Amino acid sequence: MTRLEGRVALITGAGRGIGAEYAKYLAAQGAAVVINDVGGGLHGEGSDASLAEKLAGEIVERGGRAVANHDDVSDWAGSERAVATAIEAFGGLDVLVNNAGILRDRMLVKMSDEEWDAVIRVHLRGHFCMTRHAAAYWRSAKAEERDRTLIHTSSSNGLLGSVGQFNYASAKAAIASMARLSHLELNERYKVRAYAIAPGARTRLTMASPAAAAVVGKEVDGFDQYDPANVAPFVGWLADPTCSAPSGSVFHVYGDTVTRYEPWRAAGTISAGGRAWDLESLDAAAADLFA
Structure with a gap:
């Protein structure tokens, strides 16, 4: 028996790229998969229903179980329909x-409000809408006492910062926090294990960023660190109900390497000793704060 036999997985942005690798891997491990993808362009323009349909057909031809869904993850009713599917x-x-996402890269001093809103809508609102409707279902199905898994997609750009991606990196940083918040609200109450992963791979998004493309787009001999298929087994591992990874964890995954990140934590503390700070005492204590 495969590790995910009997599990049902919904993967957003799964018509191609790294999302498609997730769908194929989970299906090969026995999961029934819903392949959600509007088939839009890199910047969110247009649609192409054939992408999700084609991959679902390929999985079924291989003996797996899959259906396509074309709803917009950032649309409230659409995301609800995706869960219903x-x-x-x-x-x-x-x-x-x-997993779904787009890019509208621009330096902060040149970024328009529309470029900000478009990226925040797909990434941050899209994560919220999908999670909200999934959580509502899991709450209603609580009596089943069944393990559930929620995997958000952050980015190393969100965890560490990236010039020229003020919108994208901000959204991805917030999504990393979603893993912790999802854990706090859903794990104890409804047995939902929540995570965030920052995948390092050759995708449409990374290849559209010159700095990232210079790294992930290089030709290699032997093991290809940036093949998106490398990330799929880790997603499959998290999806396994026997997975030992603590809920709320955040990971960077690329090639043969997995790195665990920790959330915000206190790095230094100073005290004014029971009185209000003044500028001079802050000057004197600054070295201890940043030691």
């Missing part, structure tokens, strides 16, 4: 992988 097609939802 999993329930109607396969009888439930066990795994949600929030």
Whole structure:
């Protein structure tokens, strides 16, 4: 028996790229998969339903179980329909992988409000809408006492910062925090394990960024560190109900390497000793604060 037999997974932005690798891997491990993808362009323009349909057909031809869904993850009603697709097609939802995203790269001093809003809408609002509707279902199905897995997609640019991606990196930083918040709200109450991963791979998004493309686009001999298929087994591992990874964890995954990140934590503390600070005492204590 494969490790994910009996699990139902919904993967957003799964019609191509790294999301497609997730879908194929989870299906090969026995999961029934809903392949969500509007088939839009790199900047969110247009749509192409054939992408999700084609991949779903390929999985079924290989003996797996898959259906396509073309709803917009950032649309409230659309994201609800995507969750409903999993329930109607396969009888439930066990795994949600929030993967869909777009780019509108620009330096802060040149970025328009529309470029900000478009990226925040797909990434941050999209993660929220999908998670909200999945969580509502898991709450209603609490009596089943069944393990659930929620996987958000952050980015190393969100964890560490990236010049020229003020919108994208801000959204991805917030999404990393979503893993912790999802854990706090859903784990104890509804047995939902929540995570965030920052995948390092050759995708449409990374190849559209000159700095990233210079790294991930290089030709290699032997093991290809940036093949998106390398990330899929880690997603499959998290989706496995026997997975030992603590809920709320954040990971950077690329090639043969997995790095665990920790959330904000206190790095230095100073005290004024029971009185209000003044400028001179702050000057004197600054070295201790940043030691």
